[in-house]
Structures are given as structure tokens and as C-alpha cells.
Amino acid sequence: MRLGDLVAELGGELLGSPDQTIRQIASLDAADSGCISFLANPKYKAQLQTTRAACVIVAPAVKDEAAARGAAIVTPDPYLYFARLTQWWARRVRPAATAVVHPGAVVDASAVLGAGVSVGPLAVIEAGAVVGEGAVIGPHCVVGRNARIGAGTRLSARVTIGFDCVLGARCIVHSGAVIGADGFGFAPHQGRWEKIEQLGAVHIGDDVEIGANTCIDRGALSDTVIEQGVKLDNLIQIAHNVRIGEHSAMAANVGVAGSTVIGKHCTVGGAANIIGHLELADRVHISVATTVTRSLNQAGHYTGVFPLDTHADWEKNAATVKNLAKLRERLRALEKACNKNE
Amino acid sequence: MRLGDLVAELGGELLGSPDQTIRQIASLDAADSGCISFLANPKYKAQLQTTRAACVIVAPAVKDEAAARGAAIVTPDPYLYFARLTQWWARRVRPAATAVVHPGAVVDASAVLGAGVSVGPLAVIEAGAVVGEGAVIGPHCVVGRNARIGAGTRLSARVTIGFDCVLGARCIVHSGAVIGADGFGFAPHQGRWEKIEQLGAVHIGDDVEIGANTCIDRGALSDTVIEQGVKLDNLIQIAHNVRIGEHSAMAANVGVAGSTVIGKHCTVGGAANIIGHLELADRVHISVATTVTRSLNQAGHYTGVFPLDTHADWEKNAATVKNLAKLRERLRALEKACNKNE
Amino acid sequence: MRLGDLVAELGGELLGSPDQTIRQIASLDAADSGCISFLANPKYKAQLQTTRAACVIVAPAVKDEAAARGAAIVTPDPYLYFARLTQWWARRVRPAATAVVHPGAVVDASAVLGAGVSVGPLAVIEAGAVVGEGAVIGPHCVVGRNARIGAGTRLSARVTIGFDCVLGARCIVHSGAVIGADGFGFAPHQGRWEKIEQLGAVHIGDDVEIGANTCIDRGALSDTVIEQGVKLDNLIQIAHNVRIGEHSAMAANVGVAGSTVIGKHCTVGGAANIIGHLELADRVHISVATTVTRSLNQAGHYTGVFPLDTHADWEKNAATVKNLAKLRERLRALEKACNKNE
Incomplete structure (x- = not known):
């Protein structure tokens, strides 16, 4: 060129x-x-x-x-x-997707496909689904009942969009992603788990990218929400009723537990975990493999990772970690004794 | 209503x-x-x-x-x-699944479908498979050779059940779950890995729920076993020959390595990992992101997570972690010296 | 027998x-x-x-x-x-795969299938793809445009091989694996993320095994490379432009971030994470759940895991971890004071 x-x-x-x-x-x-x-x-x-x-x-x-x-x-x-x-x-x-519905696709008669939509071989589009203008539905995708796919959105091969879920315009979803599986909710009862049916859906804004095999669960009562411009890498778990603010990005293997609200322009390093029912302010940055166990109300960079070492040195230090509170007590006692001596 | x-x-x-x-x-x-x-x-x-x-x-x-x-x-x-x-x-x-086999499904002539079974478009049911009464096989599912699916069990879109695997009654399996892939077993030989074929299967009890993109590997010689009432969230890895006791529950991203036996009524927090060949007693509760490296013979709540901090404070503390054993030695020396002084 | x-x-x-x-x-x-x-x-x-x-x-x-x-x-x-x-x-x-193309598969006329190839029901093989002699393409697999599958390689049900990606001979790929989704690359611009199209592919050597729901992303400019004999367990994330050396093995849930180069004969424990742009020497062994944040130029065994404890004891010790740097200062001050006294 x-x-x-x-x-x-x-x-x-x-x-x-x-x-x-x-x-x-x-x-x-x-x-x-x-x-x-x-x-x-x-x-x-x-x-x-x-x-x-x-x-x-x-x-x-x-x-x-x-x-x-x-x-x-x-x-x-x-x-x-x-x-x-x-x-x-x-x-x-790269060849552009051809705007045709492959004859091997299974498209329900009540589904509405916009102009220029491409549907790959063996894709399934269920009743009442609406696919916006110019969208590309890859081979083996399943677009559930009454789901809505925005204009220009591209689903790679083998993406599942659950019933009632909504994707905005110009999204990209990679293979194996599951949008709208049930959130993980149970009431304990006599040593068993009684299922809480997940009656919400997933609502995804415009210009969102979702990685391969990433899961975004439907909400329990209201929706799980991914705001516009969010970028999620592969193998991420977004639990029910999470909200992720605009233009936040998460690296692979991250987990966000139920009902946590993450601000705008945040970044989360790979394999980090954020427990449920927290709030993270805008512009919070979480390091790789860090576990977030409390709300973070201030923008900033947060970390919690055991430092890497040779196994032999780690063994010695880790053993001391398990006695750290006692070590502190011993230091305190010594400080007291020494002060008395002086 | x-x-x-x-x-x-x-x-x-x-x-x-x-x-x-x-x-x-x-x-x-x-x-x-x-x-x-x-x-x-x-x-x-x-x-x-x-x-x-x-x-x-x-x-x-x-x-x-x-x-x-x-x-x-x-x-x-x-x-x-x-x-x-x-x-x-x-x-x-929610509309009930219609008890029909979609004409676009590929059902082997030797498969046995119970009364009222629903098979979605483009599902594949291989030779010798048995699907119990009222079960729902979603679009794009693959039910392998000689697999058995219990009555009333529901497979969402795009679930893989490997050959010879058995699911109980009233189970729910979400999209992308893979039941019965090979366990990870190799014998080292001259710097290469010789595959150990995984000759067991997976056996899942009644009323089990399995999350999206979760993997349960087949056993090496005997079966991997998930007992009744177990609830597994998304993106969980259950390795070969693991046994999970009745009514235990695990949050997303958990990993359980080979041959570990987990008791009844246990809970495992998201992204926790349990190494192989361990035994966990009944009613053991593991915190989020914790690594379990030894058997736990007593019910209780166990944790091992590096606490979250601002990155700057973490850096200071983490540097000290790497010298913790030496710190302890210094304290011991000082204690000795001070005692002598007194 | x-x-x-x-x-x-x-x-x-x-x-x-x-x-x-x-x-x-x-x-x-x-x-x-x-x-x-x-x-x-x-x-x-x-x-x-x-x-x-x-x-x-x-x-x-x-x-x-x-x-x-x-x-x-x-x-x-x-x-x-x-x-x-x-x-x-x-x-x-186990019955050998029959060397036939199932009539329900969708094979592009320009795809080239070697002798004895088996293609399962509802598999999709796109234009220009080449499948080597004796390879087995499971049901619901998608082999993308111009992808190449080596002789004797077996794809289980529901594997996605992206366009232009190359697999060697005698590989085994388990269900749900996604080879060749986009790497996670964006340029920040005015608070938004501008997509960096991933123009490389994935190149996988001979005798590689890839676990269920594992993801290997295509490279940004050059290829992501998995050398011969590598064994990857389930739910692993290999980011763009990673290179994994011959006969290395990784347990489930591992994440390797972009452009990291891993040597030959390495092993990585389950749920370990390796950040981007690092180099690991040959015969490096990483423990379960360890985060690798620097290059490792020497063979050896490396670990970084917070030790497990009862939750009550962990709470005490973890609180001290957050004051470790101060503790060290106090010890230093005391040492100074005591030395002066002597």
C-alpha cells in the first residue's frame, strides 16, 4: 500500500x-x-x-x-x-461479511433482521429477536427470544445471547461468550439450595467489546448493565446486577461478584477479583491478581498480591506470615521493656 | 398478578x-x-x-x-x-419449552428420548444417548455417545456432554459448559509428555446446577463425581476424579485440582483454588481467592488473601514480606540481647 | 483383555x-x-x-x-x-471416528480436506481452510477462513479455530476452546479506547493439547506461538503474541498476558498468572496461584501465595501485613536504641 x-x-x-x-x-x-x-x-x-x-x-x-x-x-x-x-x-x-442469511441458519419467522444483516451458517435466531442494520451474526451463534442486537454489532462464531438481553450498536463479541446465563442465586433451606430465578436480563451499551468465553449473567430482578465503551477481555465473569461504568476495561480472567458497581474509566488487571455489593469510584485502577474486598471511594491504584520469590525463600517468609500478629506482639513487648530500661 | x-x-x-x-x-x-x-x-x-x-x-x-x-x-x-x-x-x-425435536437437530437413530423431551435446533444427540422424560436439550447442545441425561434436566444453548457421562434429574446446565473433556494427565518421558487417556467419565447427581463455560473433566480411571444438590457458578474448573459432596456450592472462577474430595455443605468463594489430592471435611467454607494447599479436616472458615491497599503502601509492605524471615531473626536476636541486659 | x-x-x-x-x-x-x-x-x-x-x-x-x-x-x-x-x-x-463428512456439516467448496478426514455434524469449515490427512473435526466446530489443521489432529465438539490460524499434526483440542479470537489491544484516546485490529494469527506446533474453554488470542502484528509438545489444561488464557516453548505444560485457569515469552519444559500451576512482556527461562516452574511480575532468567521453582489459615487467624495476620513496613521501622529503631544502650 x-x-x-x-x-x-x-x-x-x-x-x-x-x-x-x-x-x-x-x-x-x-x-x-x-x-x-x-x-x-x-x-x-x-x-x-x-x-x-x-x-x-x-x-x-x-x-x-x-x-x-x-x-x-x-x-x-x-x-x-x-x-x-x-x-x-x-x-x-479482510473480506467484509456478505449481507446474507445463510440457508443453514435457523431464523424464527418472528425475528426482525435489519438491512444488510449477515447471518452465518447454523446460527439460531429465536422468536421476537431484533437484529439491527448491518449487524453480523457469526456461525453457530444463538440469539435468544426477544433479544436485541444493535446496528453494526458483530458476533463472532458461537456466541450466546440470552433471551431478552440487549446489545448496543457497534459492539464486538468474541467466540464462546455467554451473555445472559442465570446469575448465581440460591436461598439456603434445610441444607439445600432453593433456586432464585433470575428475572432480569443483561443490558450492554454501544461500542462494547467482549472477549472469548467471557460470561455476563442476567440480573436477579433488575438488569446487569455494561455501559458504553467498556472493553472486556477473555474468560471474565460478570455476575448478576453488576454495573460497569463507561469506558472501563478489564483484562482476562477477572471476576466481579454480584451487585458490585464499578465506575467509569476504571481498569482491572488480569485475574483480579472484586467481591459483591461494593462500589468502585471512577478512575480506580486494580492491579493484576488483586482481590478487592472493600469499596474504593477514591480514584487511584490499588494492589494486593503476594510477592513472587524462589520457592525456598517463599516458604520461609510464608511461615512467618502465619505468625505475624504474634511477631508484632513480641515487638511491642520488647519496645515496652526497652523503654522501661531507659 | x-x-x-x-x-x-x-x-x-x-x-x-x-x-x-x-x-x-x-x-x-x-x-x-x-x-x-x-x-x-x-x-x-x-x-x-x-x-x-x-x-x-x-x-x-x-x-x-x-x-x-x-x-x-x-x-x-x-x-x-x-x-x-x-x-x-x-x-x-416464560414460555415452556415445546416438547418437540426440532427438525434441524441431529439425533442418532439409536438415541432414546423420553416422553416430553424437547430438543432445540441444531442440537446433536449421538448414538446410544438416553434423555429422560421432560428434559430440555437447548439449541447447539452436543450429547455424546452413550451419555445419559436425567428426567426434567435442562441444558441451555450450547452445552457439551461428553460420551458416557451421566447427569441426574432436574439439573440445570448453562451455555458453554463442558462436561467430560479429558482430564489433564501426562507421564513425563524424555522431556516430552505422554498422554494418559482418560478412561473414566463424569457422574452428576440430581438437582445440580452448572454455570456457563464451567468445565468438569472426565476421570482418569474412575469417574469424577458431583453429588446431588451441588451448585457451581460460571467458569469453574473441576479436574479429573474430584468428588464434590452433596449441596456444596462454588462461586465463579474456582479451580479444583485432580482427585480432591470436598465434603457436603461446603462453600467456596470466587476464584479460590484447591490443589489436588486433598480432602475437605463437610461444612468447610473457603474465602474468595484463597488457595487451599492442605487438607482441612475440620469444618470452619478458611482464608488466605493478600490484603488490598493503595499500590504505594502495598509496595512498601510487600518488600518487607520478602524479608520477613530475616525480620523475625532480627527480632529474636534483639529479644536475646535485651533479656541478657535485664 | x-x-x-x-x-x-x-x-x-x-x-x-x-x-x-x-x-x-x-x-x-x-x-x-x-x-x-x-x-x-x-x-x-x-x-x-x-x-x-x-x-x-x-x-x-x-x-x-x-x-x-x-x-x-x-x-x-x-x-x-x-x-x-x-x-x-x-x-x-472407543470407536474410531468414521472418515466421512457428515451431510449436516457446512464445508466451503474451496476448503481442502485430506484423505481420511472426519467432519462431524453441523461443523463449519470456511473458505480456503485446509484439513490434514486423518484429522477429526468434531460436531459444531468452526474452522475459519484459510485456517490449517495438521494431519491426525482431533478437534472435540464445538472448537473454534479462527481465520488464518495454523495447528500442527496430532494436536488434541477440547470443547469450547477458542483459538484466534482478537488479542486485547486498544489505544486510549480522549477517555475512550480505540481498537487495535489484531493482524497476526495463532501458530500451534505438533502434538499440542489444548483444554476445554481455553483461549489463545491472535497476535497484534505477528503471531502468537505455541511450540510443539505444549500441554494446556482448561480455561487458560494465552494473550496476543505470547510464545510458549516446547513441551511446557500449564494447569487450568492460568493466564499469560501479552508478549510474554515462556521457555521450554516449564510448568505453571493452576490459576497462576504471568504478566505481559516478560521472559521466563527454560525449566522454570511456577506454583499454583502465583503471580509472576518479573522475568525469571534462571531455571527453578518460584512461588508467591498467601498461606491459608483459619479466617480468624488470617484476619489478625493480614492486619499486620498492612503495617509491615512500619513494623520494620520500629524494629530498626529498637535495634538502634538497644545498641546505644549497650
């Missing part, structure tokens, strides 16, 4: 020939002379001297260094530019 | 008019004048004064307060009553 | 009659007189005296004890022998 076409589409100041062609996007260290690359993090600036990339996307601050070595595109935010470049690239190299 | 009908079905003492109608179940704080609500936890008693619910389900102890504000249903266990109300509600508002 | 046939196939020295028949493989303690069992771990040697097994697979060191009690097969590595026995057994008791 020509650099000239790229800049015509995505903007930026091109230093070098618009006729130069590139055939791949690559990182600075992996790039060869057919590649375009980018410098987003100033700490990799030295790689500008060593990369073989034909063209590098850079910030104005390194414009001169970049120009000295070859073609460059100068833009205020190279990482954002790179993101848009990947989108442009994907549109060019 | 009429309060009179509700009490006729579910019991309890109705204070107020049987002709009052309700159109929704809601929590005390979310209820409006068309709602029925419940007070299960005495600590929310103050909400009785502020709720707009048309009717409140209460325990005898608060009968007078409840009656003073409007209609009420008095019952010894309001939470249990609420659970049964949700069940009654779901039966009324 | 006759012991003589078994030894003819798998080798080893048979002590006892080749005509003795067995009908099951069982552990020493579960075996009855129709069973064959094995003694791999010397610590269970006492069970040789009590087992009712008809035949026991043993190492030369216990040949005499074994012979004294009945039939035995003597072999240098009984556990390896047991593994191969399970394979032999499975081949005999």
Missing part, C-alpha cells in the same frame, strides 16, 4: 515519498524494509537508529531523528495513529 | 387485600407501587419505612411495622419465600 | 500367565481381581500387599515383592507404561 494513500486516509505529515509502498505493519525491532512501524514510547527511541522499517510513525518531538533515517509520518499521538492504521489495514485485507 | 393467587400458591399470611395486583418483584429500595418486595436481612429494616412497594414479604418479628405501612405477607423465612416467588413468577412469564 | 496381548504390544517382562484376562485399569486401592494396576510412586509400595489387582505394573526394584503376590509386568518406568496402556485401552474400547 502506498504511503500517500495512507496519509490521505489517516492524516499526519508525511516526510518522504508518497509513492513508497509498504506490505506490513511491524514493531521497530521486527520491521524489515517493506514495513511501516511506530514509536509510541519514548524509551524505545534508540530503536529509531536500528530499525529497518521503511517508514516510522513518530511524534513531533522526534521528527528530525526520524526524517534523518528515512520516511516518516509525524502525528501528535503515534499510538493512536497506529491503532487507526490497523483498522484501515484490516478493512483492506 | 393478584396477591391472593400468590398466597394461594406459596402460602404465608396475607395482610391486606387479596385483590391487590403486582406487576414486578423488586428490592425494597428499587420498588415502586406496582412491586412486591421482601425483607430478609434485619439490617435493612429501616427500608420498610421508605420503600414504595405495594406489598412486602416479612418475618413474623416485623409483622406490625410491615402491616402499618401497607400489604404484607408474613412467613418464617422471607428469603426462601422470595426464592419460591421467583420460581412461580418465571413459570408464569 | 489378555496380559499376553498387552505385553506383546507394549513390552515389559510378564511375570505370570499370559492368558490371564483383565477388564479394567484401576489404582492399587480401587482395583479388584479383574483389574490391572501400577506402582509408580515408591511411597505407595505398602499397597502392593493390600491391593486385589490381578496384575501390577512395577519397576525392577520391587519385582520380587510384586511377583510374590500375583501377576506383574516389570518395566523401567511404570508410570510411562501405564500411560501407554491407557492409550492402548482407549484405542480398543
